[in-house]
Structure formats: C-alpha cells, structure tokens
Amino acid sequence: MKSRAVIAVAAFAALPWAFAGGPARAQVVVNCTFELEWCEAMRVKFEATTGTKAAISRKTDGEVLAQLKAEAGNPRFDVWHSAGPDVVAIANKEGLLESYKSPKLPELHDWAQKAAEATKYTLTPIYTGVIGFGYNSDLLAKKGMPEPKCWADLTNPAYKNEIQMADPSTSGTALTMVTTILQIMGDDKGFAYLKELHKNINQYTRSGTAGIRAAGRGETTIGIAFLHDSVAQAVQGFPVKTVAPCEGTGFEMPGVAIVKDARNAEGAKKWYDFALGVDGQNVSFDMSKFQIQSNKNAKQHPLAPRPDQVKLINYDILKYSTDETRNAVLARFDKEVKTAPK
Secondary structure (H helix, E strand, C coil): CHHHHHHHHHHHHHCHHHHCCCCCCCCEEEEECCCHHHHHHHHHHHHHHHCCCEEEEECCHHHHHHHHHHCCCCCCCCEEEEECHHHHHHHHHCCCEECCCCCCHHHECHHHHHHHHHCCCCCEECEEEEEEEEEEHHHHHHCCCCCCCCCHHHHCHHHCCCEEEECCCCCHHHHHHHHHHHHHHCHHHHHHHHHHHHCCEEEEECCCCHHHHHHHHCCCCEEEEEHHHHHHHHHCCCCEEEECCCCCECEECCEEEEECCCCCHHHHHHHHHHHHCHHHHHHHHHCCCCCEECECCCCCCCCCCCHHHCCECCCCCCCCCCHHHHHHHHHHHHHHHCCCCC
16 A cells, blocks of 8 residues: 555656646646657657756647636646747737747748747747648549649539538638638638539538548549648659649748746757757657658658749738637638539
C-alpha cells in the first residue's frame, strides 16, 4: 500500500497541471493541437535539442481557448502550439497572450514575418497550408480531359461529375476554398461560380481530405484540397498532380503563442524559438507533413509546394471567422449552390 501511495504521488506530480499555482514550473507545458504523434515527436526533439523538459497536452483550438479564459491570471500551461489566427484574435481581445519577438524571425519567410507583425507578435506562423486541388493524371489522360490549372478551369463541362470537394458546413478545408473564391471574385460572382462548379461535383464529402484520397484511388478525377494533402497522395505513390490555382489562392496559417502570465516564461520562449527554428520545423518533414514551413531553411520534400510556386491572394483570414459571417456563407451555399440544378 505504501509503495502504491508513493507511485500515486509521483504520477500526480508529473501531470502538467500539478505545477500550476507556484512561482515557476519545472518544465514547459504545451497545449498542442497537432496529431498526438506529431506533438510527441516535437517534445522528444525539443528536449534533445534544448535540454529543457516539456509536457504535452493534446487539445483542439476551441478547448485551448476555453481553458485560457477559465485560467486567466493563473494559467496551467505556457505555450499554445499551434493556434489559428481566428481564435488568437479572440484571445488577444481579452489580453490572454504574451507578445514575443523571437530571434528566429529573420529566418522566416516574409509572409510569416508580416503575419507575426500583424498580431503584434502574439502569434508567429509555423507553416501555411494553401488551398487548391489535385487530379489523377492517369484518369485525366484516359478520359482525354484538359489539364486544369486555374479555379476557372474547374467549371469546364468536360469535368461533369468528375470533381469531389467537402461540404463547407463540416469541413474547414472546404470553407477555406469557398471563402477564397468569395475573396477573389466577390460574393455574387463567387456564388455564381460555385453554382457552375456544382454541376461538376459528384459528391460533397464530410472530410476535407476525402476528395483527394478518392482521386488518388481513381474514384474521382479531381479533388479540392489543401496542397499538402494532395502532395501526400503523390508521396504515397498515387498518380496525383498538385495544382496551385493560377488566379491565386487562400490559406491557413497556424502558429505558436505564449500564454500571458506563463509560469515558465523562459521555457515557453525556448519552445517558441524551437518551433520556429530549423530543428523544430524539420520534425514536420520527419513526420511526412508537406505544408510550406515558415522557416526558409527547413527541409522540404521535392514534391511539396514551394513558396515561389504559389500565388497567395491578399486573403483576409479573419473575415468569416465569426459565427454570424460563417453562418451567412453556409446558409447561402446551402440555398444557392447545393440545391442548384445540374
């Protein structure tokens, strides 16, 4: 019984929240929104690189934001990795994040430096995920279809019932695509385009990656997806070619943030610098992730999209981030697009 009690106390002390309430923490506590395996790989590399211990808690953006609000002034974690700009905007309004200009900033691409400056350095991007599409080159050739290079190309009647995309009401990938079209074309012309595209859609899937996976398996010719998900299909050996649309496109840009009043502020800065540095970003490469990393010197798979090959629009990533604006877009999509005749 005594030995069990000792073990229980030791286990309790090892939990991240057990360090809350004191003047400092013995380790840096990180709320990570990546897949658990990716989070753990980051922790292992961080400890090996810096000699600082880290504890990982895996939560979604919404869960992290709720925890931040509940623990304001006495947070039980130090770092948010990685946070979306929309939820960070909410956290910034309530003063829940610390501003920090990392010494790694000069190593980052210009778009990442500008994004960090826009948040007053409460959030610095780790990568950008660019929306576009991929197609099965074998099917395209077999069916004698033209090679699509632009968003406008996807309304070509040659692709009737050959395209899959997710439903924007269930998929952030699809919502990014829809809001990208609206920002390129304007609301009315954008919805007119989506109605034309609807004629070529064979299925609105629930998952954002389902369409590009179907393209990889030869179940559809074209899948609308983040470019890194399209590249993943090609890396796995499927005949998928990835396309960054010629008109330009939108993106996601998650980053790393330090919690206000963090108990281990120095450890938090070490994690922040690590996440933006080559060692931290190369973990993505090791985990077969194919986003465009924010550090110019990070490893990049030869098939991954490169910054100089992608035209990014002046995408307002926060424009549709409120419930009101998001619901308005989804309601119009349901009314005008999904029910449109084919």
